[in-house]
Amino acid sequence: MSAPLQIAPPTVDPTSFGKVAVLFGGDSAEREISIMSGTGVLKALQSQGVDAHAFDPSERPLEDLRKEGFTRCFIALHGRGGEDGTVQRELEWLQLPYTGSGVKASSQAMDKDVTKLMWRYKGVPTPGWRVVKSAAECEEAFDYLECAAIIVKPAREGSSIGLTKVTDRSQCAAAYTLAAQHDEEVMCEEFIDGDETTCPVLEVNGEPVALPVIRIAAPDGNYDYQNKYFTDDTKYHCPSGLSADEEENIQRLVVKSFKALGCRGWARVDVMIDKVTREPSLLEINTAPGMTSHSLVPMSARVAGLSYEQLCVHLLTTAALDREIPGMYEAMSAGQRSD
Secondary structure, X not given: OOOOXXXXXXXXXXXXXXXXXXXXXXXXXXXXXXXXXXHHHHHHHHHXXXXXXXXXXXXXXXXXXXXXXXXXXXXXXXXXXXXXXXXXXXXXXXXXXXXXXXXXXXXXXXXXXXXXXXXXXXXXXXXXXEEEOOHHHHHHHHHHHOOOOEEEEEOOXXXXXXXXXXXXXXXXXXXXXHHHOOOOOEEEEEOOOEEEEEEEEEEEXXXXXXXXXXXXXXXXXXXXXXXXXXXXXXXXXXOOOOOHHHHHHHHHHHHHHHHHOOOOOEEEEEEEEEOXXXXXXXXXXEOXXXXXXXXXXXXXXHHOOOOHHHHHHHHHHOOEOOOOOOOXXXXXXXXXXXX
C-alpha cells in the first residue's frame, strides 16, 4: 500500500498577492452557502497576512475591482453566475487572475449534460441519463433507464437543490415540477445504490493531484441540502476505509475527469460505487467547491497535510487567467472612454 499523499504547505510572501478580493454572496440559489464559504476564506486569508477583502457581485459591479486596485480574486461563489463561466468571463475582461477553472471549463462543468457527454467521450464512467423538458418526458425517462430508481434534478444547479429520488413512475411529475423550478432543463439519472464518495482535485506545481477520497454516510442515505450543510448527522470517513485499489482507481478517474473538461486550480468530483459490482460512476464535478465548516475539500486537504488556512493560500497561488494579454484592460478602457 502506498504512503498517504502529503502536500507541502505553501511558502509564499502573503504581500506578493497584492490586494485580494474574495468574491462571495451573489444572487444564485446557493447564495447562503456562498456567504458561509466566503466568510471562512476571508478570515483564513487575513489570518495568514493576505490583504483580503469581501466583495459581493450582487451588490457592486465587478468593474469596481479595478477601480479599487484589486490584483487577484478568490472565487467563493457557488451556482449560476459564479460557477458557470459568467464571472470568470468578466474577470478575464478585467485581466484579474482568479481561482478555479476558466470560462469554458466552468461553463461545461456547470452543465451536467455536457459534463457527462464529455466524460463518456473520454471513457470516464458515469450513470445513464436523459435530459427532459416535461413531466411526460420524465416518465418516459424512468421507463427508458430501466432501473429501480432514478435521480431527478436540475441540469445546471448544485448542492442537491431541487433533487428528488424517484422509485415509482407516479412520482415523476412532482419530481419534475420541483427540479424545473430551478432550471428549464431537468436531468433524469440512473440511481446507483452503493457507497457515496467524493474526491477533491488540487493543482500542485501545475499538475492536478487527487486528494484522499471521502466516504459519506448520510442518514438513511439521504445526502440532501440540509444534511450537507446544517446538521451533524452525516458522517464523513477520511481516510475512506475503501480498499487501496478502489481508492486509487477513484483518484485516477477524477484526475482524468478533471483533465477531460479542461479544469484548473481545483475541483471536487462526486462518485458512487455500485454495492454489487464495486465499479465507480462519476456523477458531477464542482469547480468552485464549498469552503464551509461542513465542506469536504478542507477535510480531505487536512489528511494530505494542509490546514484550512494553508489550503486557502495554496488556492490563491493557483489564480490565473485563460489568456493574459498585456495592456488589454487598459486598451479597452481607453476605447470606452473615447466613445
